[in-house]
Amino acid sequence: xxxxxxxxxxxxxxxxxxxxxxxxxxxxxxxxxxxxxxxxxxxxxxxxxxxxxxxxxxxxxxxxxxxxxxxxxxxxxxxxxxxxxxxxxxxxxxxxxxxxxxxxxxxxxxxxxxxxxxxxxxxxxxxxxxxxxxxxxxxxxxxxxxxxx
Amino acid sequence: xxxxxxxxxxxxxxxxxxxxxxxxxxxxxxxxxxxxxxxxxxxxxxxxxxxxxxxxxxxxxxxxxxxxxxxxxxxxxxxxxxxxxxxxxxxxxxxxxxxxxxxxxxxxxxxxxxxxxxxxxxxxxxxxxxxxxxxxxxxxxxxxxxxxxxxxxxxxxxxxxxxxxxxxxxxxxxxxxxxxxxxxxxxxxxxxxxxxxxxxxxxxxxxxxxxxxxxxxxxxxxxxxxxx
Numbered sequence: 001x002x003x004x005x006x007x008x009x010x011x012x013x014x015x016x017x018x019x020x021x022x023x024x025x026x027x028x029x030x031x032x033x034x035x036x037x038x039x040x041x042x043x044x045x046x047x048x049x050x051x052x053x054x055x056x057x058x059x060x061x062x063x064x065x066x067x068x069x070x071x072x073x074x075x076x077x078x079x080x081x082x083x084x085x086x087x088x089x090x091x092x093x094x095x096x097x098x099x100x101x102x103x104x105x106x107x108x109x110x111x112x113x114x115x116x117x118x119x120x121x122x123x124x125x126x127x128x129x130x131x132x133x134x135x136x137x138x139x140x141x142x143x144x145x146x147x148x149x
Numbered sequence: 150x151x152x153x154x155x156x157x158x159x160x161x162x163x164x165x166x167x168x169x170x171x172x173x174x175x176x177x178x179x180x181x182x183x184x185x186x187x188x189x190x191x192x193x194x195x196x197x198x199x200x201x202x203x204x205x206x207x208x209x210x211x212x213x214x215x216x217x218x219x220x221x222x223x224x225x226x227x228x229x230x231x232x233x234x235x236x237x238x239x240x241x242x243x244x245x246x247x248x249x250x251x252x253x254x255x256x257x258x259x260x261x262x263x264x265x266x267x268x269x270x271x272x273x274x275x276x277x278x279x280x281x282x283x284x285x286x287x288x289x290x291x292x293x294x295x296x297x298x299x300x301x302x303x304x305x306x307x308x309x310x311x312x313x314x315x316x317x318x319x320x321x322x323x324x325x326x327x328x329x330x331x332x333x334x335x336x337x338x339x340x341x342x343x344x345x346x347x348x349x350x351x352x353x354x355x356x357x358x359x360x361x362x363x364x365x366x367x368x369x370x371x372x373x374x375x376x377x
C-alpha cells in the first residue's frame with residue numbers, strides 16, 4: 001500500500017459504530033481516518049490486496065477493475081496488483097471497458113507476457129463467444145492501438 | 150472499399166489483409182486496389198506512436214495484433230495476409246525480417262519472396278518493393294513513375310542534389326528519399342511538406358501516375374492475391 005500511496009503510514013483494524021473498519025494514519029492528519037474516506041483508490045486497492053492475501057493460490061474476480069483509481073495511478077496500480085498476485089500464486093480475472101485502463105497495463109504486460117491473457121467476450125446470434133489470446137498477442141495489440149474492448 | 154488499419158479495429162471484416170511497412174506503402178496499395186476495383190482487402194501498417202525506429206521493427210507486433218483481431222471473429226474471415234516491405238539494401242535481409250514477423254504472429258512463413266504459403270486455411274506472401282531481386286524502396290518505384298512522366302524533372306532534381314552536395318552517394322535509398330522529397334516540395338504548393346502517402350491519396354496528384362507500368366507488377370500481384 002505504501003508503495004502506491006506513500007502518504008498512508010499505518011493501517012489498523014478498529015471498531016467503528018459496531019463494525020470492524022480499517023483505519024489509516026495519513027500524513028498531515030491528526031486523527032486516523034477510515035480508509036474509505038481517504039480515497040476510493042486507496043480503499044479499492046486495499047480491498048484487492050487483502051483479498052489476494054487471504055486467497056493464496058486462489059482465484060479472484062474483479063469487475064470493472066479501473067473503477068475508483070486515479071488514471072495517472074493506473075499503471076503503477078497494475079504493477080502492484082500483478083506483483084502481489086504473483087507472489088501469492090493468485091489468479092485474477094479482471095473485467096474492464098476502459099481502453100485507458102488497458103493502455104496503462106502495457107508496461108507490466110510487456111515485461112510479463114506469460115502471466116497474462118486476454119479473454120474477449122462477444123455476443124453473436126443470442127449466444128456469447130469467448131476468444132482467448134495469449135499475453136504476446138495481447139501486448140502486441142495494445143502497443144499497436146487496436147480496439148480491444 | 151478498403152480502409153487503413155489500425156483504425157481502432159476490433160475485428161477483421163475482409164478476407165484479405167495487406168500489412169505494409171509504412172504509410173506510403175499503404176497509400177500506394179490502397180490506390181492500386183481502388184484502380185483494380187478490389188473491395189475484399191484491408192491495408193495497414195504498424196503504429197509507431199511515441200516510438201522511433203523503422204517500420205519493419207514493428208511488423209511482428211502489428212501482425213500479432215492482426216492475429217488477435219482475426220481471432221475475435223465469430224466467423225473465420227481472414228483468408229490471406231500479404232506483407233509488403235521495402236527491400237532496402239538487401240532483399241534477402243528484408244525477406245528474413247518479414248518472415249520473422251510472420252513467425253512471431255504464428256502465421257505460415259513463405260519459402261521465398263513473392264511465393265504463396267498456405268496452411269490451415271490462411272495464405273501468406275511477402276512482396277518486396279521495388280520488385281523482384283531488386284534492392285531499393287518505395288521511393289525508387291515512385292521516382293521511376295514520376296520521371297517517366299516528366300523526364301526533365303529528373304535532371305533538375307539530380308542537379309539540385311549535386312549543387313547542395315549533401316547526398317550520400319553510397320546510400321542510394323537515402324538519395325531516393327531526398328529526391329522524392331525535393332520533387333514533391335517543388336510540385337505541391339498546397340502541401341510542400343507532403344510525403345509520398347498524402348501525395349498518392351491527393352486528388353491533385355498529377356506527379357505520380359498510378360497507371361504507370363512500374364506499378365503493374367504490384368497491382369497484378371495484389372489482384373491475384375485477393376482472389377478467393
